[in-house]
Every structure is written in C-alpha cells, then in structure tokens.
Amino acid sequence: xxxxxxxxxxxxxxxxTWTWRAAGAREPKGVLDGTILPEGAKAGDVIKVEAEADIDxxxxxxxxxxxxxxxxxxxxxxITQDKPFEPVTQQLARKGRGERRERGERGERGxxxxxxxxxxxxxxxxxxxxxxxxxxxxxxxxxxxKAKRLRAGNTHRKSVLSEIPENQRPxxxxxxxxxQTVRQxxxxxxxxxxxxxxxxxxxxxxxxxxxxxxxxxxxxDWLDRAxxxxxxxxxxxxxxxxxxxxxxxxxVIERSDACRELVAEMKAGLTARTxxxxxxxxxxxxxxxxxxxxxxxxxxxxxxxxxxxxFPVELGRRLAEAATTNLTxxxxxxxxxxxxxxxxxxxxxxxxxxxxxxxxxxxxLTKTIERLASLLPQIAAAFGIEAGTAHAxxxxxxxxxxxxxxxxxPAPPTATATTVTTDGSDSTGTIxxxxxxxxxxxxxxxxxxxxxxxxxxxxxxxx
Numbered sequence: 159x160x161x162x163x164x165x166x167x168x169x170x171x172x173x174x175t176w177t178w179r180a181a182g183a184r185e186p187k188g189v190l191d192g193t194i195l196p197e198g199a200k201a202g203d204v205i206k207v208e209a210e211a212d213i214d215x216x217x218x219x220x221x222x223x224x225x226x227x228x229x230x231x232x233x234x235x236x237i238t239q240d241k242p243f244e245p246v247t248q249q250l251a252r253k254g255r256g257e258r259r260e261r262g263e264r265g266e267r268g269x270x271x272x273x274x275x276x277x278x279x280x281x282x283x284x285x286x287x288x289x290x291x292x293x294x295x296x297x298x299x300x301x302x303x304k305a306k307r308l309r310a311g312n313t314h315r316k317s318v319l320s321e322i323p324e325n326q327r328p329x330x331x332x333x334x335x336x337x338q339t340v341r342q343x344x345x346x347x348x349x350x351x352x353x354x355x356x357x358x359x360x361x362x363x364x365x366x367x368x369x370x371x372x373x374x375x376x377x378x379d380w381l382d383r384a385x386x387x388x389x390x391x392x393x394x395x396x397x398x399x400x401x402x403x404x405x406x407x408x409x410v411i412e413r414s415d416a417c418r419e420l421v422a423e424m425k426a427g428l429t430a431r432t433x434x435x436x437x438x439x440x441x442x443x444x445x446x447x448x449x450x451x452x453x454x455x456x457x458x459x460x461x462x463x464x465x466x467x468x469f470p471v472e473l474g475r476r477l478a479e480a481a482t483t484n485l486t487x488x489x490x491x492x493x494x495x496x497x498x499x500x501x502x503x504x505x506x507x508x509x510x511x512x513x514x515x516x517x518x519x520x521x522x523l524t525k526t527i528e529r530l531a532s533l534l535p536q537i538a539a540a541f542g543i544e545a546g547t548a549h550a551x552x553x554x555x556x557x558x559x560x561x562x563x564x565x566x567x568p569a570p571p572t573a574t575a576t577t578v579t580t581d582g583s584d585s586t587g588t589i590x591x592x593x594x595x596x597x598x599x600x601x602x603x604x605x606x607x608x609x610x611x612x613x614x615x616x617x618x619x620x621x
Contacts, residue, residue, distance in 0.1 A: 160208045160219055167195075167203050178218070190218035296450035302438065308398035310386045314378035326367060333368040334375050340368045373410045380411050384420045391427045396435060396463060403428050435463035443473065452480045456500035460553070469505045478509035487514040495526045502533040503553050512540055 164181040171177070176195065179187035181204045190207075192199075199205075206222040315334075322330050332340045344365070348358040380402070387394055387402050405411070406421045439462060446455040455477060459469065484497050494516075501510045516523075519541065531538035535545040 160210045162206055162222055163209055164204055164206050165209075165218070167199060167201050167205070169201055186216050188215050188218070194218070194220050196221060299445055299449065299451070302442070303393070305395040306390050306393045307395055308383065308387055308390075308402075310383040312382055313385075314381040315375070318374050318378040322371065326371065329364060329368050330371045330375055333372045334379060337365070337368060337372070340365065376408065376410055377414050377417060380405055380408075381417060381420070384417070384424055388420070388423065388427075391431070394431075396428075396431060399424070399428050399431060432464055436467060439463050439467070440470065440473065443477070447473075447477060447480060452477075452484055453496045453500045456481060456497070456504055459505065460500070460503040474506040474509070477504075478506045481506075481510045482513055485510075485512040487516045489516075491520045491523050494523050498526055498530055498534065498537065499554060502530040502551075507533055508536070510534065511536060515540060 165178040166181045168177045168179055168187075170192065171189075174192045175189050176192050176199075177187070177189055179185070195205075208219045208222060209216045210219060319327055319330060329340065332343055341361075344359065344361055348361070351358045383402055383405075387399060391399075403421075403424050406417070406424060411417045411421065439458065443455050443458050446452075446458065459474075459477060462469075481497055481501050485494060501507050524541070524543075527534075527538055527541055527543055529551050531543055531545040532550050538545050
C-alpha cells in the first residue's frame with residue numbers, strides 16, 4: 159500500500175533519472191524516474207511523493223501536488239444615493255384624564271352587540287362559590303445578632319512546646335489529641351518499622367513520656383481557650399462557654415495557680431450570660447406572640463437556652479390559646495401542619511387543642527397527625543387516630559438549598575512517548591504518571607546517651 163513521504167533530490171543522471179534520499183536523513187534512498195517530477199526541479203528540492211516499499215527497496219510512484227493557498231477576500235459594494243438625508247422624528251401626544259372620561263361616555267359595551275344581553279348589572283355579582291381564605295403574613299421582627307463561635311489562640315501552647323526538647327514535641331502534640339491517638343499512631347509507626355526491618359520504639363517509654371507532658375499541655379490549651387472566651391464574653395455562644403467551664407473541672411486545671419482566677423471569671427460569666435439569654439428568650443416569645451407570629455413563637459418555646467428552663471404559666475396559657483385559635487376548619491392545610499409541627503415540641507403541647515375540625519382531611523395532614531400522635535394525643539384522638547407506643551419523633555429539619563458544585567478541574571496532562579518503527583512511521587504511546595504517594599509514619603532515630611542502641615522517636619504525620 160503506497161504511503162506519502164518527503165524526499166530530497168540529490169542529483170540528476172544523463173539517462174533522465176534522479177537520485178533521492180529521505181528529507182533530512184541518509185536512509186532510505188534510491189532512484190526515481192525524472193518524468194514524474196514537475197518542471198524546474200533541481201538538486202536540493204524537497205518534495206512530497208507517494209512510495210511503495212518492497213523487498214528491493216522503495217519505489218517512487220508519483221509526486222503529490224502541494225496545496226495552493228488562495229486568498230479569498232469578500233467585499234461589500236456600497237451603493238450611494240443622490241437623495242439628501244432626511245431625519246425622521248416622532249412626538250407622542252399627551253393623554254389627559256379628560257380623554258379617558260370622553261371615552262367612557264360612549265356607552266356600555268353591552269349595547270353594541272346582542273352578546274351583551276343577559277349580563278349582570280353593576281350591582282349584581284355572579285355566584286362563584288366560597289372564596290379561599292386569604293392569609294396575611296404578620297409584620298417581620300428584627301432578629302438578634304448571631305452568637306460568635308470560639309476562636310482560640312495558641313500563645314500558651316507554643317510557650318510550653320518551646321520548653322520541651324525538640325525530639326519530644328511530636329509526641330506532645332499528639333498527646334493534646336488524647337492518649338488513644340498516641341497509642342494508635344505508635345502502633346502504626348512500629349508496624350511500619352517492623353516491615354522495613356528497623357528496630358521498633360518502646361511503647362511503654364513513649365506512653366509514659368506522653369503522660370508526663372499531658373498536664374502542662376492541658377493547662378496551656380485551656381488558658382488559650384479561656385482567654386479567647388474572655389475577650390468575647392458578651393457575645394460568645396453559650397455552647398462554647400459551657401465547654402470551657404466544664405473543662406475547668408479538671409483536677410490539673412483546678413490546682414494551677416495561673417487558672418484559678420480565670421476559672422472564677424468564666425463561671426461568673428456563664429451564670430450572667432445564661433440569665434441574660436433566658437430573659438431574651440422570653441422576650442422574643444412575647445414579641446412574636448404579640449404581632450401574631452404564632453409558629454415562630456412556638457418554635458422559640460421549644461428551644462430554651464438551657465435544659466430545664468422554667469416556662470412561665472401565664473405565657474404558656476396565652477401561647478396555647480393562640481395555637482388553638484389557628485387550628486380551625488377554615489385554615490389552610492399548610493397552616494395546620496406548621497402549627498402542629500411547632501407545637502409538638504414545646505412544653506405547652508398538652509394544652510393545645512383544635513377550634514373546629516375540617517370536613518375533609520387531606521392525606522398530608524393525616525400523615526403529620528400520625529407522626530406526632532405520641533406527642534399530641536388529644537389532637538390525634540379528635541381525628542380518630544390512636545397515639546400508640548411508638549418512640550417520640552424528632553423535629554423536621556429545614557430543607558437546605560442545593561449547593562452548586564464548582565466545575566471539575568481539567569485532567570492532568572499525561573506524558574507521551576514517540577517511537578519510530580522500522581517502516582518510518584511514528585507510533586505514539588501514553589505513559590501514565592504515578593499519582594500515588596504512599597504516606598508512611600515519619601520516624602527519626604535518636605541515640606541514647608547511656609547505651610549505644612538507637613531509640614527511635616515518633617514524629618507527627620499528617621492525617
């Protein structure tokens with residue numbers, strides 16, 4: 159089968175033949191008939207030809223004509239006109255109220271065609287059936303600012319780590335994560351050393367070293383968290399403040415002189431913030447109940463600032479009456495479901511009833527009552543649904559909007575290797591790059607001063 163190659167003419171013979179060789183190389187080479195060459199061919203020209211390979215070598219069959227570039231330029235002819243240019247302007251007439259009144263005096267549309275006969279007069283109205291009740295949203299109340307989360311520093315932690323010998327710092331950092339983390343990392347490091355035929359680390363010595371460093375590290379870590387909480391004590395989230403006070407019950411922190419005064423401040427701050435949040439909680443329920451936001455008030459009632467918070471009796475009575483007033487036969491199904499879902503997880507759920515039952519109960523409302531039957535047995539009994547002994551349900555989570563994922567990054571380029579076969583053609587192969595990087599525990603060897611044996615120490619790897 160012929161294929162195309164580029165050749166270079168080397169010389170012309172008296173018999174009309176030409177000698178050639180591959181362009182830019184010594185081999186292959188041969189002789190071709192000069193009659194197939196274009197006029198004006200001379201030694202040194204590089205031309206593309208069709209060749210066939212056989213046992214004797216390569217035979218040139220013909221010359222491939224080169225492509226001729228043709229410059230295509232399309233032009234648009236502009237035809238001029240002898241007429242002078244005349245601009246066009248437009249001005250709209252103003253419409254006054256008097257024109258509308260004149261249009262209305264023409265008469266009623268019913269007088270224009272017989273189709274107007276039988277239409278109701280202005281005072282009459284067609285009977286279109288009962289209107290769907292319209293729900294007007296109560297006014298929106300300003301929301302309280304969101305509490306700040308704790309952002310602890312590392313001043314005391316760095317100070318303690320700087321005083322520890324360098325070969326013990328990786329163990330100290332692991333000890334802050336707990337002794338279980340130290341044991342797990344030590345086990346993995348010893349397994350890797352045993353696989354490589356190296357001496358393993360003494361587990362008892364490393365664990366004892368971590369236990370000796372842990373008290374100082376716990377005190378430093380608590381001081382960093384407590385000082386950060388002190389700066390934002392007025393706006394800090396109660397969950398973070400409670401965790402700091404709970405951690406202060408550690409015997410190591412209680413015995414530390416540097417922590418004693420700060421512990422007292424954290425406990426006093428937690429007491430003051432808890433009382434403030436309790437009063438804000440009741441104020442928000444009162445405000446939402448006053449403007450008619452019953453569902454929002456019910457949801458707030460089910461989210462006390464602390465466990466065991468006392469709910470005022472009078473406020474609970476008013477909230478239960480407002481919830482009962484919303485459960486009427488004229489209320490929409492969505493309103494029924496929203497009130498029941500919010501009231502089921504409040505301390506006043508036993509006092510919530512229904513004002514009137516709808517004639518037809520939709521399937522969505524029935525499903526909601528069956529799910530909340532154990533928390534609202536009086537509502538379930540009114541609809542003929544048994545409460546049963548099932549476990550109490552959990553509040554429904556609000557639906558989160560779907561996140562748009564960023565576009566996928568392009569695939570990394572692969573290395574290509576090009577080889578030349580015996581027949582002169584190019585063959586391209588793909589060499590996949592090694593993208594796996596096995597992570598092994600980092601182990602350093604430290605020579606003990608008492609003996610000549612090497613005691614390896616464990617360094618912190620990246621999880």
